Amino acid sequence: MKITEVKMRRFVFDQTKQPFHPTWRPFPETHQDVMVVEIHTDEGITGIGAGGLMTAMNTAGAFFVGKDPLAIEEHWHLLRGVAHFMGRPWPVENALWDIAAKKAGVPLAQLLGGRHDKLLAYCSTGEIHSPEQRVEDVLKIRDLGFKAVKLRFHNPDWRVDLKVLDAVRKAIGDTMKIMVDGNWGWYIPPDPRLHPWDRKTARTVARELEHYDVFWLEEPLYAYDYEGLAELRANTTVRIAGGELNTGLHEFEVYHEKRSLDVYQPDCTFAGGITVARKVAGMAEAANLLFAPHTWTNGIGLAANLHVAAAASNCPFIEFPYAPPNWVPEYRDFMLTEPLMIDRDGYLHVPDAPGIGVTLDEDRLKSLEQK
Numbered sequence: 133m134k135i136t137e138v139k140m141r142r143f144v145f146d147q148t149k150q151p152f153h154p155t156w157r158p159f160p161e162t163h164q165d166v167m168v169v170e171i172h173t174d175e176g177i178t179g180i181g182a183g184g185l186m187t188a189m190n191t192a193g194a195f196f197v198g199k200d201p202l203a204i205e206e207h208w209h210l211l212r213g214v215a216h217f218m219g220r221p222w223p224v225e226n227a228l229w230d231i232a233a234k235k236a237g238v239p240l241a242q243l244l245g246g247r248h249d250k251l252l253a254y255c256s257t258g259e260i261h262s263p264e265q266r267v268e269d270v271l272k273i274r275d276l277g278f279k280a281v282k283l284r285f286h287n288p289d290w291r292v293d294l295k296v297l298d299a300v301r302k303a304i305g306d307t308m309k310i311m312v313d314g315n316w317g318w319y320i321p322p323d324p325r326l327h328p329w330d331r332k333t334a335r336t337v338a339r340e341l342e343h344y345d346v347f348w349l350e351e352p353l354y355a356y357d358y359e360g361l362a363e364l365r366a367n368t369t370v371r372i373a374g375g376e377l378n379t380g381l382h383e384f385e386v387y388h389e390k391r392s393l394d395v396y397q398p399d400c401t402f403a404g405g406i407t408v409a410r411k412v413a414g415m416a417e418a419a420n421l422l423f424a425p426h427t428w429t430n431g432i433g434l435a436a437n438l439h440v441a442a443a444a445s446n447c448p449f450i451e452f453p454y455a456p457p458n459w460v461p462e463y464r465d466f467m468l469t470e471p472l473m474i475d476r477d478g479y480l481h482v483p484d485a486p487g488i489g490v491t492l493d494e495d496r497l498k499s500l501e502q503k
């Protein structure tokens with residue numbers, strides 16, 4: 133089998149409801165701008181990937197033409213070179229795995245190890261809401277079947293966030309797990325970074341979270357404060373999570389060596405592909421730690437991470453980005469024929485079609501494609 137074309141397609145989907153104000157970006161989101169890579173082969177198998185804007189691949193795609201798509205580890209080294217100079221090309225690597233699993237005729241999760249065919253999903257919220265509003269939100273998502281929810285702590289004063297957690301825990305009792313995400317690991321420009329937590333603040337927050345049986349505290353400090361994370365982790369019973377935007381195996385090796393994290397969260401569309409994400413899962417497993425990949429990109433990225441997570445033995449939950457009325461499956465997965473949704477018991481099932489198992493909705497995409 134040979135690669136015949138690496139094709140980049142870009143789609144813009146306007147948000148039809150109110151603008152979305154997630155804690156990790158300093159300006160509201162009003163639309164999705166998604167770049168999808170398609171890798172075509174001479175056997176008629178096409179692989180797809182998406183997550184981030186891979187503008188470099190408009191030129192770098194030519195490097196792959198004529199090569200065997202199944203030589204993924206070899207292509208990974210080439211993509212690492214692209215990443216050094218031209219952004220994050222990792223959806224290209226995801227598309228190669230899509231081809232490999234399609235060629236094998238099995239879902240990608242099976243090719244990678246086949247540990248699970250479904251995972252418990254946690255509802256990943258995005259915005260800061262008042263205690264009353266957040267309680268109402270969480271009760272609704274519990275009715276949908278979710279067994280876990282992640283709250284954002286990003287107010288200038290974390291005590292305001294704590295009031296939200298207090299209200300939610302009182303409302304749901306022990307019927308759901310709760311995670312907390314500080315979103316202090318990285319910054320989208322022009323974020324003025326007015327009130328990030330320092331090490332002492334993070335330690336105070338973690339101590340408070342212990343009283344609410346919070347399952348993990350994510351990105352309480354800057355992602356490269358390896359020692360700060362390690363110190364925090366050693367001084368709290370709350371699990372410390374991170375790594376969603378880190379790049380490459382070597383950064384995770386530093387987390388590992390410094391004992392910075394309890395939960396490793398590489399996103400296969402950002403971190404260095406499925407190749408790196410599965411190695412990080414193994415690294416965590418060897419130390420009796422957890423693996424729970426970040427998935428917040430779009431339906432294709434979510435599905436790719438779901439396969440990696442389902443193949444691992446140490447993934448307790450899959451992140452399910454869901455923040456109505458803005459971030460709902462129909463918006464997040466606008467490019468797919470079938471948006472991904474949990475079942476009534478809170479599980480997200482691995483698509484059972486060969487490969488990543490999602491299909492582009494070509495009829496709908498016709499009017500959204502940017503030429």
Ligand SMILES: [Mg+2]
Binds near residue numbers: 313315
């Ligand atoms: Mg996060």
